[in-house]
Each structure stands twice: as C-alpha cells, then as structure tokens.
Amino acid sequence: MAADDAKAVLLREGSSMYHKEKSIQIKNSASALYNNLCALRIAPRRLTYFTVVHANVVNMVSASWDGLNYSHRQLQSKEPNVATSTSLIMQAAFCSLPSRDLLVVTSQKGIQVYESDGSIMVYWHALDIPETQTAQAMFARGISAVRDSYICVGISTGAILVFDVPSKGSNITLSDVLEGHKESITDMASECCGGEVCIADLVSADDGGNLCVWKSGEEFKLLNHIPGFDISCSSVKLWKGTVVAGYGTGQIRLYEAVTGILHAEVNAHARWIYSLDIAPYSGLLLSAAEDSLVRVWHLTMTPESQSVEIAHLHNECVTDTQICGAKFCDADGYAFAVTGYDLSEIIRYTQS
Amino acid sequence: MSVRTLPLVFINLGGEMLYILDQRLQALNTSEDNSEKVLNDIVGAMFSKDFMDELLKPQQLYSHRTLKTVLTRLAHASIMRLNQASMDKLYELMVMAFKYQVFLCPRPKDLLLITYNHIDTIREFVRHTPVVVNQVDETHRKIIEIYSSLAEGDFQLLRQTLLIFFQDMHIRVSLFLKNKVQNPNGRFALSPSGPVPHGIDVPGLIRMFDRKGREVRRGEFPTGGSYTSPIRQGCFALHGNRVITLGMNMYVGTVLTPQETHTSKAPSVKVTDDAPNLLAKEELNLLARLMGSMKAEDMPETETGFRINLFTSDQEEEDAGASGGAEQCLFGVINIQAMQDEQAATQLARIAGQFAEGGEMPEELSSSKGDDLLAMMDEL
Numbered sequence: 031m032a033a034d035d036a037k038a039v040l041l042r043e044g045s046s047m048y049h050k051e052k053s054i055q056i057k058n059s060a061s062a063l064y065n066n067l068c069a070l071r072i073a074p075r076r077l078t079y080f081t082v083v084h085a086n087v088v089n090m091v092s093a094s095w096d097g098l099n100y101s102h103r104q105l106q107s108k109e110p111n112v113a114t115s116t117s118l119i120m121q122a123a124f125c126s127l128p129s130r131d132l133l134v135v136t137s138q139k140g141i142q143v144y145e146s147d148g149s150i151m152v153y154w155h156a157l158d159i160p161e162t163q164t165a166q167a168m169f170a171r172g173i174s175a176v177r178d179s180y181i182c183v184g185i186s187t188g189a190i191l192v193f194d195v196p197s198k199g200s201n202i203t204l205s206d207v208l209e210g211h212k213e214s215i216t217d218m219a220s221e222c223c224g225g226e227v228c229i230a231d232l233v234s235a236d237d238g239g240n241l242c243v244w245k246s247g248e249e250f251k252l253l254n255h256i257p258g259f260d261i262s263c264s265s266v267k268l269w270k271g272t273v274v275a276g277y278g279t280g281q282i283r284l285y286e287a288v289t290g291i292l293h294a295e296v297n298a299h300a301r302w303i304y305s306l307d308i309a310p311y312s313g314l315l316l317s318a319a320e321d322s323l324v325r326v327w328h329l330t331m332t333p334e335s336q337s338v339e340i341a342h343l344h345n346e347c348v349t350d351t352q353i354c355g356a357k358f359c360d361a362d363g364y365a366f367a368v369t370g371y372d373l374s375e376i377i378r379y380t381q382s
Numbered sequence: 383m384s385v386r387t388l389p390l391v392f393i394n395l396g397g398e399m400l401y402i403l404d405q406r407l408q409a410l411n412t413s414e415d416n417s418e419k420v421l422n423d424i425v426g427a428m429f430s431k432d433f434m435d436e437l438l439k440p441q442q443l444y445s446h447r448t449l450k451t452v453l454t455r456l457a458h459a460s461i462m463r464l465n466q467a468s469m470d471k472l473y474e475l476m477v478m479a480f481k482y483q484v485f486l487c488p489r490p491k492d493l494l495l496i497t498y499n500h501i502d503t504i505r506e507f508v509r510h511t512p513v514v515v516n517q518v519d520e521t522h523r524k525i526i527e528i529y530s531s532l533a534e535g536d537f538q539l540l541r542q543t544l545l546i547f548f549q550d551m552h553i554r555v556s557l558f559l560k561n562k563v564q565n566p567n568g569r570f571a572l573s574p575s576g577p578v579p580h581g582i583d584v585p586g587l588i589r590m591f592d593r594k595g596r597e598v599r600r601g602e603f604p605t606g607g608s609y610t611s612p613i614r615q616g617c618f619a620l621h622g623n624r625v626i627t628l629g630m631n632m633y634v635g636t637v638l639t640p641q642e643t644h645t646s647k648a649p650s651v652k653v654t655d656d657a658p659n660l661l662a663k664e665e666l667n668l669l670a671r672l673m674g675s676m677k678a679e680d681m682p683e684t685e686t687g688f689r690i691n692l693f694t695s696d697q698e699e700e701d702a703g704a705s706g707g708a709e710q711c712l713f714g715v716i717n718i719q720a721m722q723d724e725q726a727a728t729q730l731a732r733i734a735g736q737f738a739e740g741g742e743m744p745e746e747l748s749s750s751k752g753d754d755l756l757a758m759m760d761e762l
Binding site: 059063084085120138163164165166167169213214216236237238260261262278280281291292293294295296297298300301302321322323335336337339340341342345349350351352371372 | 552603
C-alpha cells in the first residue's frame with residue numbers, strides 16, 4: 031500500500047470524521063428491506079423529507095434544517111383493508127426530475143406515484159397478478175428517475191417498466207418494458223454526476239447479481255450486461271460512468287459501466303449489504319449492512335489509468351442493529367442518515 | 383412477499399413449542415408414557431401428510447392470530463389441554479425464539495439448517511414410534527426437495543417476510559436475558575465479531591485491478607470489528623451435522639423459570655390492523671383448510687385430557703387472562719361458533735367445538751359479518 035495511503039488511513043483512524051446527531055423519531059419501526067431510507071432536500075424551504083417503509087405503510091417525516099420542526103405523514107399501500115401481508119410495500123423512493131419531484135411507492139399490488147410531500151397520489155399502476163398463486167412471489171422493487179422525464183420501476187419477474195412523466199399533472203404513461211433480467215430486480219440507479227456528459231443513464235441489478243447498463247430514450251438501449259455470481263446485488267449506484275454495486279456477500283465492486291471492466295473489489299462487510307449511497311459532488315460512498323456497520327469511503331477518478339480508486343474513511347457501528355437504509359442528506363456528503371430493522375428512529379451523523 | 387414461508391414457520395414454531403412442552407412436562411414430573419404420548423400426538427398431527435401438503439402450497443404468510451389458532455389446535459391434538467393464558471405465553475416464547483434464530487441467521491439459506499435442527503430434535507422426541515418418525519422423514523424430504531431449488535435471494539426475501547412478521551416484538555425471555563443474547567430492552571445482541579458466514583470473506587481487504595483484469599494493488603482498512611474465518615458449511619441432507627446451533631433445543635438442562643414476560647411500549651400509531659372480527663377472505667380460507675386437514679381427534683367426550691399450567695400459578699394464570707391483550711395480533715381465538723348450528727355435521731365445526739373450552743369469550747359477530755362467514759364456509 032502506498033505510503034501516503036497508509037498515512038491517510040492512520041489519520042482517519044485517530045480523528046472521527048463524523049459524529050452522531052439527534053435522531054429523528056418515526057411513527058413505526060423500519061422493515062428489513064433493501065434501501066429502506068430515502069431523503070429529499072427541499073432547499074427553498076430549508077427542510078428535508080425522509081421516507082421509511084414499515085410493512086404496508088410509508089412513514090414520511092419532514093425535518094426542518096434548524097432541527098426545530100418535524101411533521102409526520104403516513105402513506106398506506108393501496109387497498110389497505112385487506113390482510114396486511116398481501117399489501118406489503120417493498121420500497122419507497124423520491125424521483126427528482128427537472129420539472130418536478132415525485133415519490134414512488136412499490137408494493138406487491140403495484141406502483142403508486144405521489145407528489146413529493148405525499149399529499150396526493152397522482153398515478154397508480156396495478157401489477158399483472160395471476161389469478162392463482164404461482165410459486166413465484168410477485169412485487170415491484172427498484173425505483174429510479176432517469177434523465178428528464180422517465181421513471182423506471184423493476185418487477186420481480188425481471189422486467190423493468192419505463193414510465194413517461196409529464197412536467198405536471200397526472201398523465202403518466204407506461205412507455206416501455208425492458209427485458210434485460212431473468213431474476214427479480216433488486217435496485218436501480220441513474221447517473222448522478224449531474225452536468226457531465228455520460229454515456230450510460232441507468233443501471234439495474236437483480237437477485238443473481240447481474241447488472242444491466244442502459245441508455246435512455248424513446249426506446250431504451252441495453253449498453254452492457256455485467257454477469258453476477260449467483261449472489262444478489264442488493265444495492266447499486268452509477269456515478270461518472272462507474273457502477274458501484276453492493277452484494278449479499280458483503281462485497282462492494284466498482285465496474286466501468288459501459289465495458290464491464292472491474293476496477294476494484296472490497297470485502298467491505300461481514301453480512302449482506304442493504305444500502306449504498308453516493309454524494310456526487312465529493313465522491314463519498316456510504317455502505318450499510320446487516321452486520322450493524324455503516325462505512326464511508328472515498329471514490330477518486332484517476333484519468334491516467336482510466337480507473338477509479340476507493341479508499342476507506344470512516345466506520346459507524348449501530349449497536350445490535352441490522353441496518354437497512356443509509357443515505358447522504360446532501361450532495362457533498364456532509365451529513366448522512368441511517369435506519370435499522372425494528373428501530374423507530376432515523377439516526378443522523380454530521381461531519382465533525 | 384415470499385410465498386414459501388408457511389412450512390418453515392410451522393416447523394420452527396412447532397419445534398419450539400415441542401421443546402417447551404417437553405421441558406415443562408419433565409419439570410412437572412409427568413409420567414414418561416404421558417409425555418411421550420403428548421409429543422407423539424402433536425408431532426403426528428403437525429407432520430401429517432394432509433397438513434403439510436396444505437402448508438407447502440405457495441401462499442402468503444398471514445396473521446399471528448391465524449398461526450396461533452392453528453398451533454393451539456395442534457397442541458390440542460394431544461390429550462393435553464392448555465388454557466388461554468398458557469397458550470398466549472407459549473406463543474410469545476415460541477415466536478421470540480424463532481425471531482432470535484431468524485435475526486441471527488448467518489446466511490439466508492441457513493434458515494434451512496435452523497429448520498433441520500428443529501426437525502432433528504423432533505425426530506429424537508418420537509424415535510420410539512416408527513410411524514411418526516416416517517412422517518417426519520417424509521416431510522423432511524419434501525422440504526429438501528422444494529427448498530433446495532431456491533436461490534439465496536429467495537431465501538433473503540423469505541427471511542425479510544419473517545422479519546416483518548416479527549417486527550416490534552421485544553418480549554423479554556428470561557433464558558435469553560440470562561445468556562446475554564437479549565438485552566434488557568428486549569433487543570437481541572449482535573456483535574461485530576466472530577466467524578463470518580460460510581462463503582463470505584473476512585472484511586478488511588481492498589483490491590484494485592487494471593484494465594486487463596490484473597490485480598495491481600491491495601490495501602487493508604480497519605473494520606471496527608474482530609472477524610475470523612468462516613465456519614464450515616452445515617449439512618443440508620436428511621441427516622448430518624448442521625454446524626449451526628440456532629434451532630437446537632436451548633431448554634435442555636435448564637429449569638424453565640418463566641418470569642413475567644414484558645412487552646415493550648406499543649408503537650404509538652397502529653397501522654392497518656386486523657380488527658378482531660375482520661379476517662381477509664383468503665386468510666379465513668387458509669385457516670379452514672389447515673384445520674380441516676388436521677386429523678380430528680377421535681376423542682370420546684368422557685375421556686378427560688389432562689390440563690397443565692405451563693408457566694404460572696393458578697392465580698397468575700387468572701390475572702394474565704384478565705389483563706388486556708398485547709399489541710400485535712394476540713387476540714383470542716377466532717370464534718366460529720356462529721357456524722355450529724348451521725353446520726353441526728361438518729368436520730370444521732366439530733374441531734372448532736373442541737376448541738371452545740375454558741371460558742374463551744365468544745366474539746360478538748354482527749349479523750352481516752356472521753352471514754359473510756357462513757357464506758364463506760358454504761363455499762368450502
């Protein structure tokens with residue numbers, strides 16, 4: 031290991047990069063689902079929305095930046111009066127498009143799209159559920175906004191639904207169905223580097239660890255397929271043309287999206303990874319797993335070697351908790367938030 | 383979510399139930415004959431072909447109430463009679479034990495090893511009765527057949543479904559507290575140390591590659607834990623060393639001193655709950671199918687089963703019975719007595735009739751709901 035890398039590691043070990051802040055209490059505990067925390071910063075109103083899924087309910091809390099005001103709202107999956115177990119929610123995620131922010135909620139029944147504050151449901155798409163119960167569970171999971179006007183949602187069959195979203199109103203239409211996966215979709219992510227021109231727009235991951243890289247458009251184009259190793263990729267991110275993938279083996283892998291070249295592999299966690307997040311301005315990476323640890327990493331592009339490097343910065347242990355969601359609260363990675371199975375709070379950390 | 387939970391739920395919860403019953407029967411100095419008969423009868427009912435076939439159909443996992451109803455019926459397949467308070471406490475213990483096992487399960491696939499640990503011990507309980515041993519073996523083979531084709535992702539979905547089912551249950555179990563696997567706040571201890579699960583690498587290594595796939599650099603990072611190399615893989619066959627100890631009989635050699643079980647604070651907002659009189663149609667159908675598939679005990683009315691207080695003195699039993707129900711769906715047994723008059727001849731009513739003893743309060747069904755239930759039963 032290079033000398034300055036070693037020094038950097040020692041330095042970080044000594045000081046503490048982040049410290050814990052006051053937690054936000056939520057109305058229910060978080061369920062053990064992948065990527066079970068989402069955050070949306072509303073800068074003009076100086077507040078942040080958080081969403082955490084509990085069984086058939088989405089807990090939304092709006093937290094003011096001064097830490098003085100919290101308001102709560104709960105969204106239920108459609109048809110809430112039937113037995114709880116048949117209307118479980120798999121994921122809730124904010125989709126930020128240039129014209130509007132929306133909240134997408136996926137469940138065993140279908141896909142609900144709300145205004146970002148959860149006040150109105152603007153669209154409902156029912157899943158094609160067979161009459162008699164098949165051996166395969168049916169649900170939607172994996173949500174991403176793509177480019178200017180698309181929202182993509184994955185299905186347990188491996189299909190990806192592409193919805194075209196108008197700049198306002200509820201005239202959302204299903205415009206494409208992508209068949210790139212044979213196994214259940216676990217997570218999806220779009221390129222988050224912002225201004226830079228990138229070839230790939232979207233990456234999708236499945237239960238077999240397979241990754242598909244797409245270019246959006248009237249017809250989405252499959253650019254690359256990166257095969258897995260029969261272990262779920264539970265969380266995936268796309269940043270500056272690099273796919274960052276977290277697996278059930280606790281490993282994180284960095285791939286060049288368009289070519290599939292493996293840049294780095296990290297034995298990051300001792301248990302299943304449940305959540306990854308990237309702060310696009312700084313290249314900070316967050317990983318969280320069932321082993322109760324959250325880790326902060328730094329990604330650097332090295333143009334000379336046309337590669338990406340990853341360095342470890344910080345650990346946080348959430349005692350006795352299997353973490354299920356971890357998100358940066360801002361694009362620099364100045365603060366991040368964490369949820370855990372059976373915990374009724376959103377734990378927050380800020381840079382020291 | 384997962385449609386493959388029921389068989390594992392029943393075998394594991396049923397297994398825990400048998401562990402507790404066995405230990406309690408011994409502690410009460412029950413005769414060996416009676417003990418053996420009780421366990422044989424329950425295992426026989428649980429592993430009966432009809433019952434298992436119903437469980438093995440792909441279907442959703444329903445509520446605690448349905449599960450508790452069926453498990454109570456299974457317990458009453460023997461000559462033993464448990465009153466409501468005993469059954470409630472028994473259910474809490476069973477569920478917390480299984481929650482602990484699922485929570486700490488190293489890899490999702492190891493849920494099978496936990497199940498096989500239960501099956502292995504159950505086989506031991508009934509080893510003197512070849513007919514029942516055969517039933518257990520048959521079931522075990524079916525489980526192996528169906529579950530060996532599931533991928534790790536499917537097992538994780540199954541595990542997540544179970545974790546949702548156990549969510550917010552923090553009942554403190556004295557044995558867990560004593561062994562420090564559970565904290566005083568009811569949460570299980572999870573340590574960032576020890577052997578990593580089979581197939582997982584010890585954390586700490588970063589490897590970088592060039593564009594040709596050659597490793598060019600290695601680095602280490604501080605993990606904040608103390609992990610060691612993986613244990614060997616357990617055996618997934620009919621017989622063998624499971625390696626993992628979760629699911630083994632933890633009551634062996636203990637004196638089960640059931641202190642008062644505490645429930646943690648109820649969540650402040652109740653989510654969509656199964657109101658006592660409202661069961662989804664599918665759930666009611668499942669319940670009816672499961673009850674119907676169990677061999678009805680040909681128990682003559684004159685033979686008195688023996689009652690046992692599982693946990694507490696008579697006074698505490700009464701008090702416990704009188705106190706309000708905990709959160710979650712631990713309500714009383716569903717009353718299907720509305721059916722008795724109309725369908726006295728049906729097996730279901732007969733089974734339900736054997737249920738309703740010991741002063742279980744019939745829930746008042748409004749006439750329209752009663753009609754709905756009747757209509758549903760007619761459809762069966």
